[in-house]
Amino acid sequence: xxxxxxxxxxxxxxxxxxxxxxxxxxxxxxxxxxxxxxxxxxxxxxxxxxxxxxxxxxxxxxxxxxxxxxxxxxxxxxxxxxxxxxxxxxxxxxxxxxxxxxxxxxxxxxxxxxxxxxxxxxxxxxxxxxxxxxxxxxxxxxxxxxxxxxxxxxxxxxxxxxxxxxxxxxxxxxxxxxxxxxxxxxxxxxxxxxxxxxxxxxxxxxxxxxxxxxxxxxxxxxxxxxxxxxxxxxxxxxxxxxxxxxxxxxxxxxxxxxxxxxxxxxxxxxxxxxxxxxxxxxxxxxxxxxxxxxxxxxxxxxxxxxxxxxxxxxxxxxxxxxxxxxxxxxxxxxxxxxxxxxxxxxxxxxxxxxxxxxxxxxxxxxxxxxxxxxxxxxxxxxxxxxxxxxxxxxxxxxxxxxxxxxxxxxxxxxxxxxxxxx
Amino acid sequence: xxxxxxxxxxxxxxxxxxxxxxxxxxxxxxxxxxxxxxxxxxxxxxxxxxxxxxxxxxxxxxxxxxxxxxxxxxxxxxxxxxxxxxxxxxxxxxxxxxxxxxxxxxxxxxxxxxxxxxxxxxxxxxxxxxxxxxxxxxxxxxxxxxxxxxxxxxxxxxxxxxxxxxxxxxxxxxxxxxxxxxxxxx
Numbered sequence: 001x002x003x004x005x006x007x008x009x010x011x012x013x014x015x016x017x018x019x020x021x022x023x024x025x026x027x028x029x030x031x032x033x034x035x036x037x038x039x040x041x042x043x044x045x046x047x048x049x050x051x052x053x054x055x056x057x058x059x060x061x062x063x064x065x066x067x068x069x070x071x072x073x074x075x076x077x078x079x080x081x082x083x084x085x086x087x088x089x090x091x092x093x094x095x096x097x098x099x100x101x102x103x104x105x106x107x108x109x110x111x112x113x114x115x116x117x118x119x120x121x122x123x124x125x126x127x128x129x130x131x132x133x134x135x136x137x138x139x140x141x142x143x144x145x146x147x148x149x150x151x152x153x154x155x156x157x158x159x160x161x162x163x164x165x166x167x168x169x170x171x172x173x174x175x176x177x178x179x180x181x182x183x184x185x186x187x188x189x190x191x192x193x194x195x196x197x198x199x200x201x202x203x204x205x206x207x208x209x210x211x212x213x214x215x216x217x218x219x220x221x222x223x224x225x226x227x228x229x230x231x232x233x234x235x236x237x238x239x240x241x242x243x244x245x246x247x248x249x250x251x252x253x254x255x256x257x258x259x260x261x262x263x264x265x266x267x268x269x270x271x272x273x274x275x276x277x278x279x280x281x282x283x284x285x286x287x288x289x290x291x292x293x294x295x296x297x298x299x300x301x302x303x304x305x306x307x308x309x310x311x312x313x314x315x316x317x318x319x320x321x322x323x324x325x326x327x328x329x330x331x332x333x334x335x336x337x338x339x340x341x342x343x344x345x346x347x348x349x350x351x352x353x354x355x356x357x358x359x360x361x362x363x364x365x366x367x368x369x370x371x372x373x374x375x376x377x378x379x380x381x382x383x384x385x386x387x388x389x390x391x392x393x394x395x396x397x398x399x400x401x402x403x404x405x406x407x408x409x410x411x412x413x414x415x416x417x418x419x420x421x422x
Numbered sequence: 423x424x425x426x427x428x429x430x431x432x433x434x435x436x437x438x439x440x441x442x443x444x445x446x447x448x449x450x451x452x453x454x455x456x457x458x459x460x461x462x463x464x465x466x467x468x469x470x471x472x473x474x475x476x477x478x479x480x481x482x483x484x485x486x487x488x489x490x491x492x493x494x495x496x497x498x499x500x501x502x503x504x505x506x507x508x509x510x511x512x513x514x515x516x517x518x519x520x521x522x523x524x525x526x527x528x529x530x531x532x533x534x535x536x537x538x539x540x541x542x543x544x545x546x547x548x549x550x551x552x553x554x555x556x557x558x559x560x561x562x563x564x565x566x567x568x569x570x571x572x573x574x575x576x577x578x579x580x581x582x583x584x585x586x587x588x589x590x591x592x593x594x595x596x597x598x599x600x601x602x603x604x605x606x607x608x
Binding site: 030031032035036039040041043044045047048050051052053054055056057058059164 | 545548549552560561564565567568571572573575576579580583584585586587588589594597598601603604605
């Protein structure tokens with residue numbers, strides 16, 4: 001009976017007011033520490049926890065403890081299944097970066113069913129000009145456990161918007177390499193992930209051929225990965241090119257078959273295991289090739305619930321509208337990869353791509369530009385040609401640019417940067 | 423041998439009779455008796471389930487010396503309300519502990535149930551739930567406490583949790599300056 005051991009001493013109340021209300025209740029003796037830490041503090045938002053560091057030295061130590069930080073992260077991750085929070089960064093043309101927090105349902109109550117544009121709360125804003133020179137380009141962000149990797153044309157930054165911490169990653173030797181007579185801008189395609197064995201956060205930048213893979217621990221410095229990528233990956237040149245994705249210690253990029261002259265280049269994804277730093281291929285689902293051969297490898301990638309790789313492809317229907325086919329592949333805690341399964345086939349008026357799976361897997365959130373839709377997976381099939389409903393339009397965040405650079409699930413967490421050796 | 427056998431039989435009969443009852447009687451530290459549905463008690467409390475399965479339930483009131491009558495009344499009230507409500511399937515199947523199963527939001531009646539409690543009663547109920555291994559009740563009560571803590575100042579937290587401030591003025595000022603933004607409203 002574990003529960004018996006938890007309470008060691010019986011509390012004695014003195015002078016308890018008969019009709020005590022929360023306001024006039026006398027100070028209470030302490031609850032057992034296990035309950036305060038494991039059941040109560042673990043549920044609090046990061047901002048509140050940071051403030052409560054000044055309650056007493058014991059709380060300060062608890063809140064800084066890596067074990068508590070992991071527990072808090074797990075707790076907020078499981079809560080976010082019901083109340084997912086998304087981090088949104090509007091595209092900017094200057095060197096300001098802003099992180100907004102958006103939560104579905106936070107503001108559409110009692111509105112007679114009319115969905116207002118959701119209000120997103122500013123979490124953190126920073127001007128990146130200071131010291132490091134002008135930043136004029138942001139490449140696609142990569143994220144892990146609420147940490148955000150921000151590649152720019154001058155530096156790599158790692159943000160923790162929930163704690164408002166940020167570090168600048170050291171420069172890499174690979175910055176100024178030339179490829180076939182052209183200066184390679186290789187700042188895109190970088191991926192942030194966590195090695196589950198060591199708990200270290202790592203940033204990986206894929207290079208091909210003359211340029212090699214660089215791996216580095218956030219703040220620790222760059223080094224080459226143990227093996228080199230066998231193929232080039234899409235996403236190293238343009239701002240809108242996708243970043244790598246991360247699931248449980250694995251990173252994924254699309255293989256760039258178009259710009260690779262070998263006929264053996266497979267169509268699919270390149271996968272890096274952070275554990276052994278080896279690259280392997282993840283092939284595209286066979287049924288995808290059959291579905292619409294002409295589309296080839298035109299697809300979008302996402303990560304659902306931090307455990308499923310999600311691939312989607314849109315095709316125009318004969319009548320109006322679009323069909324979005326979604327395949328998913330599970331990665332278990334031991335890093336074993338399942339098979340691709342064609343999970344959903346969704347009809348909608350506009351083409352959109354999956355963004356997150358919420359509510360215990362019963363609702364799929366999709367996005368098209370700055371509009372977020374939802375699809376109820378438990379709804380019985382009908383002949384409706386629009387199976388998604390609009391959740392919100394996020395263009396209010398920044399009317400100048402009604403478009404989002406990146407949207408993703410970011411569970412607020414108390415994660416401090418690992419290896420912050422700057 | 424024969425005597426032993428007879429005794430065994432009698433015990434068996436008594437146990438059967440006990441098993442037939444659909445309530446169990448619980449006794450608080452101050453000697454008050456409470457009846458609670460056996461099914462709900464076994465379903466909601468791992469400790470009571472163990473006692474029922476192990477036959478250590480006393481017909482005249484199972485002693486729960488660690489729990490005062492006010493908290494026990496709330497525990498029993500919660501069990502009975504829970505038995506009457508139609509809980510979602512997910513609620514029954516998930517035994518909750520903070521880092522494995524996702525926490526299900528309190529249902530409307532659970533929210534009302536904890537909202538009417540004073541700080542004092544709420545904290546007592548947390549301890550009782552913890553003692554009895556009632557994970558759902560522990561979850562709901564701790565959720566309520568964490569909700570109450572949001573937006574509170576460190577001073578208010580020290581008061582509610584009866585914590586002594588062991589910082590010097592300078593140390594406090596340092597934290598406040600470093601994290602000034604976190605001291606605004608949540």
